[in-house]
Amino acid sequence: MSDVRLIVAGAGGRMGRTLVKAIADAPGVVLAGAVDAPGSAALGRDSGELAGLGPNGIAVTADLAALADGADGVVDFTLPAGSVALVRQTAATGLFHVIGTTGFSVADEQVIAEAAQRIPIVKSGNMSLGVNLLAALAKRVAATLDEDFDIEILEMHHNKKVDAPSGTALLLGQAAAAGRGIDLATRSERGRDGHTGDRRRGDIGFASLRGGTVVGEHWAIFAGPAERIELVHKAEDRMIFARGAVRAATWARGRAPGLYSMMDVLGLADV
Ligand SMILES: NC(=O)C1=CN([C@@H]2O[C@H](COP(=O)(O)OP(=O)(O)OC[C@H]3O[C@@H](n4cnc5c(N)ncnc54)[C@H](OP(=O)(O)O)[C@@H]3O)[C@@H](O)[C@H]2O)C=CC1
Ligand SMILES: O=C(O)C1=N[C@H](C(=O)O)C[C@H](O)C1
Numbered sequence: 498m499s500d501v502r503l504i505v506a507g508a509g510g511r512m513g514r515t516l517v518k519a520i521a522d523a524p525g526v527v528l529a530g531a532v533d534a535p536g537s538a539a540l541g542r543d544s545g546e547l548a549g550l551g552p553n554g555i556a557v558t559a560d561l562a563a564l565a566d567g568a569d570g571v572v573d574f575t576l577p578a579g580s581v582a583l584v585r586q587t588a589a590t591g592l593f594h595v596i597g598t599t600g601f602s603v604a605d606e607q608v609i610a611e612a613a614q615r616i617p618i619v620k621s622g623n624m625s626l627g628v629n630l631l632a633a634l635a636k637r638v639a640a641t642l643d644e645d646f647d648i649e650i651l652e653m654h655h656n657k658k659v660d661a662p663s664g665t666a667l668l669l670g671q672a673a674a675a676g677r678g679i680d681l682a683t684r685s686e687r688g689r690d691g692h693t694g695d696r697r698r699g700d701i702g703f704a705s706l707r708g709g710t711v712v713g714e715h716w717a718i719f720a721g722p723a724e725r726i727e728l729v730h731k732a733e734d735r736m737i738f739a740r741g742a743v744r745a746a747t748w749a750r751g752r753a754p755g756l757y758s759m760m761d762v763l764g765l766a767d768v
């Protein structure tokens with residue numbers, strides 16, 4: 498089978514640079530282009546040099562359309578506005594799209610869902626194997642316990658992270674809500690301050706910490722009467738997300754149009 502040809506979006510960013518390295522290490526996958534935001538300081542720079550690999554001859558550009566003919570898909574860790582702009586272009590050109598970006602609004606999600614009627618899109622707040630296994634476990638635990646157990650999702654990230662709660666926290670909350678059979682949108686508590694009153698029974702709470710260089714840590718806590726279960730994942734290297742995204746890209750090539758998750762890629766969707 499021919500190589501999977503990938504364009505990295507956000508090539509100057511923390512995840513984009515890690516992806517360029519992951520692609521260089523992955524058999525059967527090649528870097529077909531590197532894009533970043535219009536006006537980005539990364540434009541014109543060699544993407545291999547940005548990734549610390551030495552020159553690879555692929556300069557960062559803002560023009561995705563010009564690269565489309567030589568590529569199969571886009572792997573995108575940017576910002577919500579960037580991913581929304583990019584998905585309009587991938588849907589128009591027929592490229593598959595792997596989206597790792599987090600912090601989308603409901604309107605953004607709608608644009609992505611519409612694009613998924615035309616192309617395969619794999620989208621997940623966390624591309625690592627470990628977090629997706631954790632989500633499957635959280636769903637199972639939530640299905641087993643009743644509302645005597647309060648569910649709280651806690652996350653900590655580096656001081657450059659711009660969205661909260663993290664995409665992973667929301668993914669874990671969604672898994673717990675599915676296990677419990679409730680609607681997360683109407684049953685979540687997103688931050689407490691002041692005289693909050695008693696905790697509302699059955700809600701899923703979220704709390705976010707920011708500091709230093711923490712790659713990403715998540716807790717799903719089930720706090721019951723006189724006992725507590727904590728499911729924890731600690732990411733030590735962004736490479737776990739990049740390798741997951743490359744795996745998602747390989748899986749997406751040739752798929753029917755649709756909106757897929759990392760649980761689909763990993764075969765965990767029915768757990
Ligand atoms: N799903 C997962 O497994 C993971 C998801 N993430 C998510 O990925 C996203 C990126 O994270 P991170 O790499 O740390 O962030 P960075 O800020 O380091 O990188 C983001 C990059 O995207 C670029 N960008 C912004 N707008 C556009 C656009 N319109 N077109 C192309 N590129 C654009 C930025 O350009 P500029 O140079 O102008 O700033 C920057 O280079 C976040 O939403 C984060 O939460 C992160 C890790 C894992
Ligand atoms: O911004 C990050 O860094 C990360 N973002 C993702 C999230 O929002 O959950 C995944 C990972 O935790 C790192």
